[in-house]
Amino acid sequence: MYQPMNMNYGMMCDMAALQRSLKLIEEAVEDEKRDELFYDYLISKAPTREEKKIIASIRDDEIKHNKMFRKIYMDFTGKEIKIEDDVEFEKPKSYLDGIKKALFGELKAVEKYRIIRQGLPGRYYRDMLFEIITDELKHSSKYNYIYTINYDKKMPRTNFEFDKIDKKDVIEFIAPLLNRTIGDKFDDVDLERALSQLKLSDMLEDLKDKLDDYTKKMKKWEKDEMPKVLEKFKKRD
16 A cells, blocks of 8 residues: 555554545545535525625635545545546525535534544544544534524514404403513503503503613612612621
8 A cells, every 4th residue: 555654653554444434535525526516506596695605615615625635545545536527416405405405414524524534544644634524513503504594584474363362361361470570560551451452562652661760760779779788798798
């Protein structure tokens, strides 16, 4: 076998594990062209400049990884990995589906790269794989972010049909809860009237002035009285 320049000669080499690692490296690089088409598709479909920039940065990392894999393969075999330019690329059903595919692809790649790392002798090459693996984990987080913001946009907003709600049940359930939560300070708010008409906005408007006034009083208390309370605690200590 071709002798790598940077191999740690003091380390035992499991030849079977090394051959397995080289085979997996070959498979990873062979997908380079298909990956390039996939990234071009995602970037073209990304709805925002931010998402395009994120995916482009991931693509650039993957180009770097391929160069690193090629170097490792060359160092151990003395040969270059040949890839076919004529590959078939199956477009995802949608941009969101493509992001989901990319996310799970990154996680699957981490599993493969861990096996590659285990079979490589010498810290030099294992450190290269460690860098690649940490990049893949960062990519999965970035894809998860993109998937989340796009999924939230896709989710329909529920519109309640208030006319079909039993108003009596609403009053019996909500009014006591509000009274317990708000307390006696707001007894003059006609909760039953507001709820019976399901004019929650009316009720909130009634509460707004009282809450504002209560907040001002609380802030004043925090400013004038809180220091005195804290001082008492300090004296106790």
